[in-house]
Each structure stands twice: as C-alpha cells, then as structure tokens.
Amino acid sequence: xxxxxxRSRVPHEAARDGDSGRRVGAFLGGGPTSxxxxxxxxxxxxVGFDVQTVFEPWDADPGGVTDQFDxxxxxxxxxxxxxxxxxAYTPTPAATPVDILQRILDxxxxxxxxxxxxxxxxxxxxxxxxxxxxxxxxxxLRPLHEPNGDWYPWAPAASGAEPxxxxxxxxxxxxxxxxxxxxxxxxxxxxAVNHVDAGDVPAExxxxxxxxxxxxxxxxxxxGATRAWSEWQPPAAVFGEMLARVRSVSQRPVCxxxxxxxxxxxxxxxxxxxxxxxxxxFSHFTDQDVVxxxxxxxxxxxxxxxxGGSCGANTIRIDGTRYQTYxxxxxxxxxxxxxx
Amino acid sequence: xxxxxxxGGVALGxxxxxxxxxxxxxxxxxxxxxxxxxxxxxxxxxxxxxxIAVLTLRNRQNRRDATADVAWxxxxxxxxxxxxxxxxxxxxxxxxLPDELSDVVVVAEAPIAVDGAKVLVxxxxxxxxxxxxxxxxEWARRTYSTDKEYVLYLDEDTDASSLTExxxxxxxxxxxxxxxxxxxxxxxLSEIHRIGFNVEQRSFPFFQIPFxxxxxxxxxxxxxxxxxxxxxxxxxxxxxxxxxxVLEHGATLEVADVHLANxxxxxxxxxxxxxxxxxxxxxxxxxxxxxxxxxLYDARDLGWALSTISPILWVASAASxxxxxxxxxxxxxxxxxxxILTLALLGHVYAWSVLGLSIYRPSVGxxxxxxxxxxxxxxxHSAGALYGAIRPAKTFVxxxxxxxxxxxxxxxxxxxxxxVDASEADDRAASAALEDRA
Numbered sequence: 001x002x003x004x005x006x007r008s009r010v011p012h013e014a015a016r017d018g019d020s021g022r023r024v025g026a027f028l029g030g031g032p033t034s035x036x037x038x039x040x041x042x043x044x045x046x047v048g049f050d051v052q053t054v055f056e057p058w059d060a061d062p063g064g065v066t067d068q069f070d071x072x073x074x075x076x077x078x079x080x081x082x083x084x085x086x087x088a089y090t091p092t093p094a095a096t097p098v099d100i101l102q103r104i105l106d107x108x109x110x111x112x113x114x115x116x117x118x119x120x121x122x123x124x125x126x127x128x129x130x131x132x133x134x135x136x137x138x139x140x141l142r143p144l145h146e147p148n149g150d151w152y153p154w155a156p157a158a159s160g161a162e163p164x165x166x167x168x169x170x171x172x173x174x175x176x177x178x179x180x181x182x183x184x185x186x187x188x189x190x191x192a193v194n195h196v197d198a199g200d201v202p203a204e205x206x207x208x209x210x211x212x213x214x215x216x217x218x219x220x221x222x223x224g225a226t227r228a229w230s231e232w233q234p235p236a237a238v239f240g241e242m243l244a245r246v247r248s249v250s251q252r253p254v255c256x257x258x259x260x261x262x263x264x265x266x267x268x269x270x271x272x273x274x275x276x277x278x279x280x281x282f283s284h285f286t287d288q289d290v291v292x293x294x295x296x297x298x299x300x301x302x303x304x305x306x307x308g309g310s311c312g313a314n315t316i317r318i319d320g321t322r323y324q325t326y327x328x329x330x331x332x333x334x335x336x337x338x339x340x
Numbered sequence: 341x342x343x344x345x346x347x348g349g350v351a352l353g354x355x356x357x358x359x360x361x362x363x364x365x366x367x368x369x370x371x372x373x374x375x376x377x378x379x380x381x382x383x384x385x386x387x388x389x390x391x392i393a394v395l396t397l398r399n400r401q402n403r404r405d406a407t408a409d410v411a412w413x414x415x416x417x418x419x420x421x422x423x424x425x426x427x428x429x430x431x432x433x434x435x436x437l438p439d440e441l442s443d444v445v446v447v448a449e450a451p452i453a454v455d456g457a458k459v460l461v462x463x464x465x466x467x468x469x470x471x472x473x474x475x476x477x478e479w480a481r482r483t484y485s486t487d488k489e490y491v492l493y494l495d496e497d498t499d500a501s502s503l504t505e506x507x508x509x510x511x512x513x514x515x516x517x518x519x520x521x522x523x524x525x526x527x528x529l530s531e532i533h534r535i536g537f538n539v540e541q542r543s544f545p546f547f548q549i550p551f552x553x554x555x556x557x558x559x560x561x562x563x564x565x566x567x568x569x570x571x572x573x574x575x576x577x578x579x580x581x582x583x584x585x586v587l588e589h590g591a592t593l594e595v596a597d598v599h600l601a602n603x604x605x606x607x608x609x610x611x612x613x614x615x616x617x618x619x620x621x622x623x624x625x626x627x628x629x630x631x632x633x634x635x636l637y638d639a640r641d642l643g644w645a646l647s648t649i650s651p652i653l654w655v656a657s658a659a660s661x662x663x664x665x666x667x668x669x670x671x672x673x674x675x676x677x678x679x680i681l682t683l684a685l686l687g688h689v690y691a692w693s694v695l696g697l698s699i700y701r702p703s704v705g706x707x708x709x710x711x712x713x714x715x716x717x718x719x720x721h722s723a724g725a726l727y728g729a730i731r732p733a734k735t736f737v738x739x740x741x742x743x744x745x746x747x748x749x750x751x752x753x754x755x756x757x758x759x760v761d762a763s764e765a766d767d768r769a770a771s772a773a774l775e776d777r778a
Contacts, residue, residue, distance in 0.1 A: 314488060315413040316412050316489075322413070330563070334563065
C-alpha cells in the first residue's frame with residue numbers, strides 16, 4: 001500500500017537510486033553457509049552486497065569446473081557479482097609445483113585454461129547462451145593475486161622466477177581465456193598486489209600492462225599485535241603507499257579486493273579500536289577514490305570477522321542467531337556506498 | 341433535511357446574500373459554527389482512521405511476508421539521560437535500568453553525582469544553533485562518541501526496567517510511553533486518553549514522515565545521529581530530529597511495542613504548558629515538511645485546538661439523540677447528518693479512552709472516572725493546544741520530576757510530596773533561568 005503520506009515498503013531501495021558508483025563486497029567463506037551469512041549480514045547492514053568474493057583453485061577435473069560455475073550462478077542469482085580469486089593451485093597448495101609460472105607459460109595447463117575460458121564465456125552469456133542480451137552476467141576475475149608476496153607459488157619472490165615471467169604468464173592467461181570464448185565487457189580483470197612487498201620483488205615490476213588489466217587492486221590487513229613482525233597500523237598506513245605505487249604504473253581504477261583488521265592490540269583485544277579502524281578504512285577508501293572494497297570476513301589467521309565472529313562490540317540477533325558486530329563497519333559501508 | 345423555519349425570518353427563495361442570512365438568522369450563524377467545528381475535528385479523526393487502516397493492512401502484509409526477527413541486544417546501546425541537575429530522580433532512573441545496559445551517560449547542566457553512570461556536564465560557554473535540551477545532547481554527541489550501534493535517549497524520570505532488547509534494526513526506534521500519575525488526577529486521566537489516541541504512532545513507520553516523536557524514549561542509530569546532529573533550533577527536539585533524519589537521510593523508523601514509564605504532568609497547568617509546547621514546537625518547524633503534510637498538520641492542529649470547546653456540543657447531540665433533552669442546536673442544514681457526525685466523533689474520543697484504559701489496565705475506579713468524564717478530559721487535554729495556537733510558547737519550560745517516596749518504585753505509584761512544577765514560573769522567568777545557566 002503506497003500512496004499519499006504512505007511510504008514505499010523498501011526505503012533503502014530508493015536510496016540506491018543515487019548510485020555512487022562505489023561497490024562493497026565480502027568474502028564470507030565457502031559452501032552454502034556463506035549464503036545464509038550473506039543474507040543475515042545484509043539484513044544487519046540494511047543494504048545488499050554488490051560483490052561476493054570466492055577463492056577457486058585450478059581443478060583439472062571437468063566436474064570441478066562445472067561445480068565452480070554453479071557456485072558462481074548461485075551468487076549471481078542472490079544479486080551479487082562474483083569476484084573470483086583464481087588461484088593457480090593444482091588444485092591444492094601442496095600439489096602445486098614451485099615452477100608453476102614456467103609451466104603455465106610452457107602450455108602445461110592450456111587445456112584446463114581453455115576449458116575454464118569456455119565455461120566462463122557460457123556463464124557470462126547467461127541462461128539464453130547468447131552474449132549481448134538482457135540475461136548476461138558479470139564477473140570480476142582476480143588471477144595470480146598478491147604476486148609481490150612470498151607465500152604463493154606464483155609469486156616470483158617465492159619461486160625465484162624473474163618478475164617478467166609473471167607478467168608474461170598473466171598475458172598468456174588473458175589471451176587464452178579470451179580466445180576460448182567471447183565475454184565482451186562482462187569480465188573485469190583485477191591485478192591485485194599485497195599492500196607491502198614481501199621479498200625483493202617490487203609490485204611495479206609485476207604489472208602486466210594496461211591492455212590486460214581493468215582494475216588495480218591492493219590487498220591489505222591490519223595484523224595488530226598478532227605477529228612478532230606486526231604492529232597496529234591505521235588504514236592510511238596500510239594502504240596509502242601501495243595505492244600510490246600502483247597508480248604510478250597505471251591509470252586504471254583502484255579497488256581493495258581483500259582487507260581486514262584484528263582486535264589484537266598490545267593491551268589485549270580491543271573491539272572498539274577495531275570498529276574505529278573499520279570506519280576509518282572506508283573513509284580512507286573514499287578519499288582515495290577506491291571503486292570497490294571487499295572485506296575478508298573469515299576468522300583465519302586472527303579474528304578478522306566483523307559479523308558473527310568470536311569478538312565484537314555489539315550483538316544483533318537475527319532469526320534467533322546471535323552475531324557479534326562492529327558498528328564502524330556498518331557505518332563505513334553505508335557511507336562508502338553513498339558517497340560519490 | 342434543511343429544517344430551516346421560514347417563519348423565523350427570511351423566506352425561502354428570497355434573494356439575500358450569505359452575510360445577510362447570518363445577520364438576520366442567528367441560527368444560521370450557529371449552524372455554520374457548529375458544522376465547522378465538527379468538520380474541522382473530523383479531519384484528524386478521519387486521518388486517524390486512515391492510519392489505523394494502513395497499520396492493519398501493513399501488519400497483515402508483514403505477517404504474510406514472514407519478515408525476519410531482528411533484534412539488538414543491550415550491549416549495542418548507550419543510554420543517555422538528560423537532566424538539568426536533578427540528581428535524585430536521575431539516580432533512581434539509572435538504578436532501574438536493566439543490568440545488561442551498562443553504558444550509561446547522564447548529560448547534565450550542572451555537576452551532579454550519579455552512581456552507575458558517567459556524568460557529562462555541559463560547559464556554560466558551549467554554544468550552537470540548538471537550545472535547551474537540544475544544546476545539551478548536541479554537546480554530548482560532539483564530545484563523547486560511542487562505538488555502540490544505538491544511543492537511547494531517556495528522560496530523567498523514565499523507568500526503562502521493562503527494556504530487554506531493541507527489537508528492530510531501524511535507524512530510529514521509538515518506544516511507546518506510559519505516563520504514571522504523580523499528583524493530579526485530571527492530567528493522569530488525560531494521559532490515559534492521549535495514549536489511546538497515540539496508537540496512531542504504530543502506523544508511523546509506514547508513512548513517509550512520522551507526525552511526531554513523542555514517547556517513552558527514542559533509540560537512534562549513532563551513525564545517523566552523527567549525520568543529522570541536534571544542531572538546529574527547536575523546542576521539540578525528537579520530532580524535528582526525526583523529520584530531518586527521514587527527509588535528509590532516508591532514515592527508517594520503527595515503533596517498539598514496549599511502554600516505558602515516565603511521569604505524567606503533576607498539574608493541569610503543567611499539562612497545558614506541555615501541550616502548548618508540543619503544538620508550538622511542531623508548528624514552528626513544520627515548514628520543512630512537504631506541502632501536503634503541512635496542510636494536514638494545520639488541519640490536525642486546528643482540530644485538536646478546537647476540540648477544547650467541541651465535546652460539550654457532541655454531548656448535547658448525543659443527549660438529544662437519545663431523547664434525554666431537547667437541545668435545539670440544530671435548526672438548519674442537515675441536522676440528521678450533523679447528529680451522525682458528532683456521534684461518530686464522540687464515539688472516537690470514547691474509543692481512545694477505552695484504548696488507553698486497555699493499555700493501562702488501571703483500577704475500576706479509574707475506568708469509571710475516565711469513561712464518565714471523557715468529554716471533559718478531552719477539553720482539558722486540548723486546552724494547551726488551543727493556548728499554543730493562540731499564543732505560541734516562546735521557550736522550553738521544564739517540568740521537574742519527583743523522586744518516588746518508595747525509592748525505586750518510580751512509575752507505579754502516585755507521589756504526593758516534593759512536586760516542583762516549573763509551570764509556576766512564567767515563560768519569561770523560565771527563559772531567564774535557562775539563559776543564566778548558559
């Protein structure tokens with residue numbers, strides 16, 4: 001019932017009319033529970049996520065590729081654009097050869113890459129199988145991420161490969177995927193580096209080129225006092241320098257495909273400080289003209305989670321389930337989405 | 341229909357203008373007045389019916405939609421209690437807060453000691469566009485940020501012991517009120533009647549703009565509070581804040597079906613001043629509302645103000661209808677229609693009394709008293725509105741609250757001792773006192 005004096009039933013939908021062009025997303029873990037969490041989190045936030053991040057290995061099993069794209073369909077059907085972190089694990093870290101870059105360049109994985117590219121083109125074309133129609137889908141693709149670290153086998157600092165090899169492999173992947181099937185402008189390739197170089201390979205030396213990159217990404221985390229090598233860092237200290245550096249190699253828009261913050265400080269767990277950090281992070285992203293920010297909402301190395309984690313500042317109960325939350329995150333999401 | 345007696349003056353069909361009719365026929369003038377009084381009051385009554393219809397329809401839709409159960413626990417709330425310097429009353433209010441609500445702030449105009457709360461004293465030199473209570477809460481907002489999702493504003497005498505959670509994820513959560521008797525019986529009866537009418541509040545979330553934000557307490561999402569701020573001149577802070585939040589930020593509102601108790605005005609005079617402030621305050625700032633809202637506001641205000649004198653006319657109609665007396669107030673112009681309309685209006689005011697009584701569930705004596713005196717209660721309840729319409733209030737006059745003699749049973753018994761009614765002071769004195777504090 002809408003009419004004189006009576007408001008529309010979903011007020012936040014009207015608010016979305018003034019689209020800022022900024023997008024918010026999150027990695028919420030894998031499996032079906034991630035959808036329940038996403039739904040509950042959206043109810044908390046009062047806005048929907050634009051993007052849902054997933055991590056997908058290179059699974060040579062044909063059924064594995066089908067399963068991957070079925071998961072992406074479920075995300076798309078839930079109203080979110082998948083951000084696929086395409087990890088060149090074959091398919092596990094332990095099974096991945098240390099010279100994976102060279103092997104990719106040598107064509108060892110061409111069959112898999114081509115098959116994946118064809119599946120991607122089919123997926124993007126939507127249910128009618130025709131690109132350029134109303135049911136086309138969209139995807140953000142982040143292959144070989146954080147190459148300036150030393151923890152992934154595709155990172156030259158980890159494998160000892162030449163930095164130029166990384167760029168050549170990227171370009172080869174880009175070419176083969178596009179040759180496998182047309183995706184038009186429905187797939188954005190994200191070149192995402194870690195916020196600091198870990199090792200002796202500077203991020204700039206790994207840039208594949210403007211013609212094969214649509215978005216520049218910087219992953220960054222505030223590890224606080226969780227590690228011997230870490231300390232509490234404000235968002236500007238985490239992201240500021242690397243955002244400037246990636247901008248020095250390209251004028252492409254920048255995004256934050258992964259970010260997170262712990263509660264661990266030298267004085268103990270401090271949810272209030274984390275909440276403030278989250279709010280400041282979104283403010284920093286706005287100042288830096290970041291077009292997408294996707295939170296890493298999983299308790300992996302520490303209590304990164306902002307919704308339903310082991311720690312939090314406030315408690316919300318949704319359908320009987322209690323979730324710890326951080327008001328700073330909600331405030332940041334709303335402000336970031338609305339600012340333009 | 342048209343029971344005009346041509347023998348009394350101008351013959352039917354004679355060419356005269358309306359002014360001449362009224363001059364020559366006092367009955368015509370009386371008829372005009374009666375009809376206008378009834379029709380003006382009918383506007384808010386019909387709109388009240390519309391609100392209830394919207395509420396009923398939406399509630400049915402929501403049940404069909406099986407909307408999710410979302411609630412915030414009290415660790416997500418910072419309570420802010422605003423006072424001038426009434427330490428004893430505030431202490432009792434703090435003591436009554438649920439244990440889970442551990443973040444409690446008292447915003448005071450003078451240094452006071454309150455156990456279980458952090459006291460923030462507004463510095464005299466602080467200046468902003470807001471005045472009085474608005475100035476105090478604006479200062480607190482600026483200087484004492486919180487990481488809580490919500491800030492819950494309570495009056496210095498609010499009994500929030502019934503609060504267990506915030507049962508909504510709306511940006512503004514309005515709690516319903518349950519004024520309790522302090523001294524005067526008539527203000528108490530008026531409050532029961534008003535709470536019955538205020539059932540309309542439950543429909544506000546479904547309207548573009550809530551008509552007011554009067555209640556037992558109001559919880560505001562802290563991020564929204566920072567975006568809207570209190571920094572605007574008004575004497576009805578909560579209502580104006582809510583209007584700005586909805587109009588400028590698309591804020592959502594829920595009315596929690598939780599009644600928080602606070603004290604009814606201690607005297608008729610205090611109640612009249614309170615109503616006068618409400619009407620003045622909303623009228624002073626309703627220029628920010630869309631045109632159709634302003635029109636409706638004007639009609640509601642006028643109807644409310646004029647209901648000071650209307651009930652006796654409705655009673656006369658009712659008495660005439662049942663044959664108790666022969667009241668010849670209906671000489672012209674559709675007397676049957678007038679009779680039906682006034683009976684409907686009278687039925688509404690009784691319905692509000694019954695609604696209020698069903699919410700309060702007071703003693704049988706109070707039921708009887710209110711039902712017998714409802715027309716008179718309406719008159720008293722509306723007198724402040726009429727006063728405000730004729731002579732708008734110029735300042736915020738605080739009615740000080742009292743400490744329960746039972747020491748903790750605030751809100752459940754009348755208090756005979758120690759009532760300080762600021763309405764004893766006139767506007768000028770109260771204004772001067774506030775300025776002195778500033």
